Amino acid sequence: MPKFARIVTVAGGPAHWAAQQGNDLIDLGPVPVGDDPAAWLQLLGNGAPAAALARGERLDATAVQWLTPVPRPGKVICLGLNYSAHAAEGGNAAPEYPAFFMRGATSLIAHQASLVRPHVSDKLDFEAELAVVIGRRARHLTEDNALQAVAGYACFNDGTLRDYQRRTAQWTIGKNFDGTGAFGPWLVPAADLPPGASGLKIESRLNGRVMQSDNTSHMIVTVAQALVLLSEVLTLEPGDVIAMGTPAGVGYARNPPVWMQPGDRIEIEIDGVGLLSNPIAQETK
CATH class of the missing domain: 3.90.850.10 (Fumarylacetoacetase-like, C-terminal domain)
Structure with missing residues (x-):
């Protein structure tokens, strides 16, 4: 099953969601403005649609900037x-x-x-x-x-x-x-x-x-x-x-x-x- 992460694909660029599937890191697209934890966690709960995984760009895991899984936890x-x-x-x-x-x-x-x-x-x-x-x-x-x-x-x-x-x-x-x-x-x-x-x-x-x-x-x-x-x-x-x-x-x-x-x-x-x-x-x- 996929694992999920928040990343930046281009220096200074917006946050993206990504998934690890097998040996691949797959770009799932930009995080909506506001980086709402509830939206992120809803995606997680849905298991990421298979279509998003299929069409996502394969990324070089050594070339991305990693972000914390939750942008700024309340507690x-x-x-x-x-x-x-x-x-x-x-x-x-x-x-x-x-x-x-x-x-x-x-x-x-x-x-x-x-x-x-x-x-x-x-x-x-x-x-x-x-x-x-x-x-x-x-x-x-x-x-x-x-x-x-x-x-x-x-x-x-x-x-x-x-x-x-x-x-x-x-x-x-x-x-x-x-x-x-x-x-x-x-x-x-x-x-x-x-x-x-x-x-x-x-x-x-x-x-x-x-x-x-x-x-x-x-x-x-x-x-x-x-x-x-x-x-x-x-x-x-x-x-x-x-x-x-x-x-x-x-x-x-x-x-x-x-x-x-x-x-x-x-x-x-x-x-x-x-x-x-x-x-x-x-x-x-």
């Missing part, structure tokens, strides 16, 4: 400590209630864009995560209907400045530096993956070296359970993103710690979802 909600082994490596017990926190849209970057190490810290860490993209407005979901609110899934790297994260009991400040949250490149329809995207291998690689390797079936709080808890509190809207936490193997827990450095490349790969790859660059003024 990016993240779960901390959602794999027991990751909680343990940091000396934490798995929380009784999920450690929710939020990211701002200005922290997000796309596939192949530079993940930025800021001037003020050299402790930039990686976190491979499954991202859930909401497809319809929802409140007070149940475990029986929660997954009906999911449009699709993507790869996410919850890049974190660990020293800033530890400066306060609230993690937000270490999780929101500009250009540290990589997202994409593909948005895979929920119907094309197991329910709740469970049972998928998830891995991070730094300069080709495997750092994290686990399975989404080991998440403490499932996608459905997370959506139930969140929708008790707030309205989920089309284009909202939920990042489902990271497995063990992060840089700060290693001896000695491993931080991402300018010139490095970090890859996040999830079976059936895709490969998210970003070089690391130093912040420039």
Whole structure:
């Protein structure tokens, strides 16, 4: 089944929708003015008409500019400590209630864009995560209907400045530096993956070296359970993103710690979802 992306085919040009079918990247045409997440997610839900795939121009995937799967999410909600082994490596017990926190849209970057190490810290860490993209407005979901609110899934790297994260009991400040949250490149329809995207291998690689390797079936709080808890509190809207936490193997827990450095490349790969790859660059003024 196709995977979908938002891309730019010509420098400075408009956003286009594209699909990966087999080894081909197929242009599905310009995104309507306004880049409305609801319209994008409706296309995703329709599975892209076969006619659009048949007549679309074949593109060189190395020559396009990738965009994030959702242009500017209204909410990016993240779960901390959602794999027991990751909680343990940091000396934490798995929380009784999920450690929710939020990211701002200005922290997000796309596939192949530079993940930025800021001037003020050299402790930039990686976190491979499954991202859930909401497809319809929802409140007070149940475990029986929660997954009906999911449009699709993507790869996410919850890049974190660990020293800033530890400066306060609230993690937000270490999780929101500009250009540290990589997202994409593909948005895979929920119907094309197991329910709740469970049972998928998830891995991070730094300069080709495997750092994290686990399975989404080991998440403490499932996608459905997370959506139930969140929708008790707030309205989920089309284009909202939920990042489902990271497995063990992060840089700060290693001896000695491993931080991402300018010139490095970090890859996040999830079976059936895709490969998210970003070089690391130093912040420039």
